[in-house]
Amino acid sequence: MNLRIILATLCLSLCHLASTLPVEDNAKRDVFVPRILYPRAGVVWTVGHKHNITWDTSNAPVNISNGAMVILRKAERGLPLIMAKGFDLRKGRVEVKVPWVFPDSDYSIVLFGNSGNWSNNFTIQGTL
Numbered sequence: 001m002n003l004r005i006i007l008a009t010l011c012l013s014l015c016h017l018a019s020t021l022p023v024e025d026n027a028k029r030d031v032f033v034p035r036i037l038y039p040r041a042g043v044v045w046t047v048g049h050k051h052n053i054t055w056d057t058s059n060a061p062v063n064i065s066n067g068a069m070v071i072l073r074k075a076e077r078g079l080p081l082i083m084a085k086g087f088d089l090r091k092g093r094v095e096v097k098v099p100w101v102f103p104d105s106d107y108s109i110v111l112f113g114n115s116g117n118w119s120n121n122f123t124i125q126g127t128l
């Protein structure tokens with residue numbers, strides 16, 4: 001099976017999970033769904049450059065039981081890409097390299113916890 005189809009399916013099921021999980025349950029199981037601080041709306045990234053994705057760690061539980069992953073999404077005609085995986089959510093940042101994707105202004109980041117949280121849309125531009 002095509003990897004991109006698997007990723008798209010994975011994202012769909014995770015997105016569904018995100019909308020069905022009650023918040024109270026999350027707290028009990030030490031899971032953490034942080035608010036993304038960067039990238040914000042209006043940010044422009046360039047292909048090949050490195051950036052720190054950052055999030056709010058002020059409500060982080062002592063032990064975090066869920067895995068960490070960052071996905072790059074595109075609103076229109078795009079497939080999700082995994083940018084980083086298995087990092088420590090308590091650090092509040094993960095450095096990523098912008099992959100070779102089509103330049104556009106409808107990219108966003110999804111940060112997982114056990115359910116995802118979305119950044120605003122931002123732009124990725126190509127190199128000259």
Ligand SMILES: *[C@@H]1O[C@H](CO)[C@@H](O)[C@H](O)[C@H]1NC(C)=O
Pocket residue numbers: 033034035036117118
């Ligand atoms: C996800 O992010 C939104 C907007 O930044 C924030 O209001 C919300 O609290 C976050 N969700 C959780 C579960 O922390």
Ligand SMILES: *[C@@H]1O[C@H](CO)[C@@H](O)[C@H](O)[C@H]1NC(C)=O
Pocket residue numbers: 050051052093095
């Ligand atoms: C990301 O943050 C780390 C720690 O603050 C810093 O050493 C690194 O240079 C940053 N990376 C970028 C691309 O800004």
Ligand SMILES: *[C@@H]1O[C@H](CO)[C@@H](O)[C@H](O)[C@H]1NC(C)=O
Pocket residue numbers: 062063
């Ligand atoms: C966190 O994990 C450690 C080691 O597994 C354990 O000793 C501690 O009780 C846990 N703390 C909480 C608040 O769950």
Ligand SMILES: *[C@@H]1O[C@H](CO)[C@@H](O)[C@H](O)[C@H]1NC(C)=O
Pocket residue numbers: 075076106119120121
């Ligand atoms: C991002 O852009 C898409 C379409 O261009 C739009 O549907 C979506 O609501 C936007 N997301 C945010 C968080 O603004």
